[in-house]
Amino acid sequence: MHEREEAEFTRFVERHSxxxxxxxxxxxxxxxxxxxxxxxxxxxxxxxxxxxxxxxPHAFLARAAWRVAVDRLPKRDDRESVALDLLDTPASDLDPEQTVIDATAQHLIHQMIDSLPEELRRPLALSTIEELNSREIASVMQLPEGTVRTRLMRARQMLREKLVAAERRTHATG
Known part of the structure; x- marks a missing residue:
């Protein structure tokens, strides 16, 4: 690769990493x-x-990263995941009490999402975290678009039910 191409690739990586x-x-x-x-x-x-x-580049990189990540799944162990949303929030910007409340809520939501069946969790993550539409998710996951829409609807419905149940438990004990 020539120096100019290397510089272009470096910018490409910086822009999309x-x-x-x-x-x-x-x-x-x-x-x-x-x-x-x-x-x-x-x-x-x-x-x-x-x-x-x-x-x-958005769709191309989503497909490429998705394939690499899926290929790595059998090799990984069950180490705890890191709540990335918390890492992105500067601690000095938040009231300490509100930080604990937000962290607890995020932890609960992450647990609920993690408890979803994998076939529902993956499209939901691409939709909510990556803000991909159903057509893009279908392309990434190599599924029909209708299947993606159905899975997204089912995932959201299951989360809604879990949140309602958690709310009821909170009110029943509090």
């Missing part, structure tokens, strides 16, 4: 594994040069 990480994290649910998948994704793109002629 956060997105690739989030897609990998949505599959792997572990920051360390997602970082490994991010590196593997860009290494593959660097080696085969596929990044040069991409018309829609």
């Amino acid at each position: 956060r997105f690739v990480f989030r897609v990998a994290y949505a599959v792997l649910r572990n920051a360390h594994d997602a970082e490994d998948a991010l590196q593997e994704t860009f290494l593959k793109l660097y080696r085969n040069g596929a990044w040069r002629d991409v018309s829609d």
